[in-house]
Amino acid sequence: MTVLDLPVIDFGAYCDPNSTAEQRQAVDQAIDKACRHLGIFFLSNHGIPEELSDQMRACIRQFFQLPLEEKLKNDVPTSNLRGYMNASNDNTPASRPYYETLGLYPPVNCFSNGLSPQIDPTTPKAKLPTTPDALGGQNSWPSDEFQAKTEEYLRHILQLKNRVFTSIAASLGLSASSRKRFDDTVFALSLNGYQGITEADISKSGANLPEHQDPGQVDSESISLQVQDRDGEWYDVQPIADAFVVNVGVILNRWTGDQYCAPLHRVIHRSENPRISAAIFTDPSFDTSIAPLPELAPVGKKLADQKEETFGEFLLDWVGEMTESKY
Template sequence: MNSPPPSRGFEQVPVIDVRALVDSSSTLAERQAVAEQMGAACRQSGFFYVVGHGVDEALQRRLETASRRFFALPVEEKLAIRMARGGAAWRGYFPVGGELTSGRPDRKEGLYFGTELGPEHPLVRAGTPLHGPNLFPQEPSSLREAVLDYLAALTRLGHSLMGGIALSLGLEEDHFSAGSMADPLVLFRIFNYPPGPDTAEDGQPAWGVGEHTDYGVLTLLEQDEAGGLQVKSRADGEVRWIDAPPIPGSFVCNIGDMLDRMTRGVYRSTPHRVLNRSGRDRLSLPFFFDPGWNAEIRPLEAPALRDTTTAEDAHQRWDQRSVHTFQGTYGDYLLGKVGKVFPELRSEVLSNG
């Protein structure tokens, strides 16, 4: 049996034009050609830029403007929609230092959003974490519409990209949209990284967010021109951090732990981090397109994975934990991970549940 190579070094994050995946008039051959590029990127770096995605630029600028207006408000006004008021839905605002990565406070503030669900939804009625209504501020009032429009646009793009991922694995194009991601868990964050010193009080780098991998299947990141995102490249025992600078009109796309598990490590969830050295605020908008809460996560039986054994790489992972030993639903995995990011909030949610 063949195992994926233990490490794959790379020098830069590739750029992929995905217009064939979002254009209903494209041929299967055209979509397959894009899928092959995506598959190569998922094997090599786990990251790639997406261009030709068709998301309205005016919508993106509208969302950015409203987001900057919100973060410019006094902290007291922003705390009116603090996450503690979102309950089990895990929505709202957190201040700088309110989120942890590997137990260390991140130097960023942010807003948590997700699919807008009313009280009648079965998962909301059951008190399922990370499901429910969003918390929107009174000002700027334009943020609500911009966020909901953006969620709809990125959800459509997410399904198109997962069609490409399916083709890259030799599966039917609708494999994910008809299966584990038929009702995807959609989560969205808007982060503001304030400027500051490169070094924290303890002498460690003052990361906006420290080294981590994403939890789910697919992340689409819109970042402003400040930069600061770095992706980990490891080859022959040597670690290098590769810059992923902003490219106008693009999203940075990366795969998460669950796709790593589904592909037995052939497609890697690559560690990444952020350090804002721009001297000004950095705006970052990551969109997470993931399996349904109750979806069982198992290795795929895919032609491209035939005769492939699981690549066990816990010793190389940022948290020293294997995604391949996990058994259960995506909800099980996600709650355990997010609970470490907001331990106090997790305790409060569970105690009230």
């Protein structure tokens, strides 16, 4: 399959306090162009310490190397977004799922008081984050060390997210009120493990992780990732050392009135060696509108004509459409 040459955007100007306005504007223009074309690009010189990234990868790798019965201790049966999940097929032993993930999503504190409708928020049982919320049971951490390292990593990712969104908002010419949608966000994580699959596996199940779009705003080894272009053709993505793959999600596509593309992508891991990845999703708070931003609403459509829907409503509908089996 043909390898797709994605844009590689040097983000150093946003990490260097001595950079000029012209240097940052060049970054803004590059990100804007990439988001409008295919909605996916590499981000290099991003400011995340390499040592911390290596430590985070080591934690993920160690978790997926555990016996299946140990990993299953982190199952959250009441949630499709939290806890350990896996998928196998007839060609892979149950102990070697071809796709497995540890999902992490913070407590939903701004939707129905963060609790499921069945829970009376005035009772002693309603104490977040120990009780189920609208997304089910809370995160299951493999260890205190794993949690501490993940939270340290996310503190650095938060700074990067703020800088990337500052760049996007500048290129779109957003007002202060519209920029607030970018500020009130949370991180969802999908820490993934992939076993190598054969051509027989591919002909039967298609992929380790089937084609999909990501629900949020943006996301962050061997060739495994594939992206579909505007003509419906699939291309391999060659990884670049120390660079993040960033892609537009469905919500950013909606906020921009379809100006930014949310690409279909999938994972097919042809290798004898397992692969890991960390997908970080930047989601709006549950009560944030997903209608187009006022300055980016499609021409000829009034904002009053747009469906008023919050991200919480959107995500719960999306979760409801997921298959009953956990990946």
